[in-house]
Amino acid sequence: MPRHALRHGALAIVLAATAALTTACSGEPDAYQEDYGKHEPLKVTGYPTKDTLVLTQRFVWKLADRDADGLEALAAPDEDVVQPDKAKTAKAWLRAYGTAAKGEVTADFARSPAKNQDVTLTFKGKNEQLDLSLYQGPDKWSVIFHDSDN
Numbered sequence: 001m002p003r004h005a006l007r008h009g010a011l012a013i014v015l016a017a018t019a020a021l022t023t024a025c026s027g028e029p030d031a032y033q034e035d036y037g038k039h040e041p042l043k044v045t046g047y048p049t050k051d052t053l054v055l056t057q058r059f060v061w062k063l064a065d066r067d068a069d070g071l072e073a074l075a076a077p078d079e080d081v082v083q084p085d086k087a088k089t090a091k092a093w094l095r096a097y098g099t100a101a102k103g104e105v106t107a108d109f110a111r112s113p114a115k116n117q118d119v120t121l122t123f124k125g126k127n128e129q130l131d132l133s134l135y136q137g138p139d140k141w142s143v144i145f146h147d148s149d150n
Contacts, residue, residue, distance in 0.1 A: 035061050040102070046109030051141045052117050052134050056107050059132065059143055060121065063101035066094050076135045076142040083145040090145070093130065100126035116144075 032054070042057050055074065062070035071090040075083065083089075100123035110118040117134045133144040 032058075039064055040104060043104065043106040044109070045106065046119075047112040048107070048109040048117070048119075049113060051136075052109065052113055052119070053107075055134060055141045055143065056109075056119055056121075056132070060101050060105050060107070063093060063098050066098045068094055071143075074143045075145045077137060080137050081135055081144050086145045097121075097123055097126065097128070097130055100124075100128070117141075 035058070039061050042053075042060055044053065048056065059071065059074055062074065068087065068090040071093065072086045075086045075090075102125075104124040106122045106124070108120045108122070110120070113134070113136065115136050117136075119132045119134060121130045121132065123129070133146065135142050135144050
């Protein structure tokens with residue numbers, strides 16, 4: 001077998017192993033990667049963690065997809081945080097920001113999180129902002145739903 005064939009075969013094995021390890025180690029399910037490919041990239045400033053960045057990205061995607069149930073699924077558990085009617089808040093956010101979330105969105109992570117992190121979403125197409133509070137519960141980060149004036 002020619003030497004270049006051996007090198008190409010070895011390279012293919014290394015690339016395949018690297019891809020498999022990257023996928024296995026990323027811990028991100030295929031649904032996340034699929035959603036990532038279907039939406040505008042989120043512009044980021046400030047100091048997110050991996051978990052707060054992923055949560056915020058999913059929140060923006062749910063807005064863009066006009067998915068009220070998906071937004072509600074990102075809400076902090078009721079036993080951890082007092083919140084208004086989550087369904088009503090999700091629908092108000094969809095009315096106010098759903099269309100703009102399909103375009104350019106910037107997330108400004110205000111400070112390095114301890115138990116909470118504040119994030120300001122700026123929707124370029126709407127030239128408006130939505131302030132989010134992220135909450136670190138015992139198992140995961142979630143969004144604190146607050147009253148919406150919209």
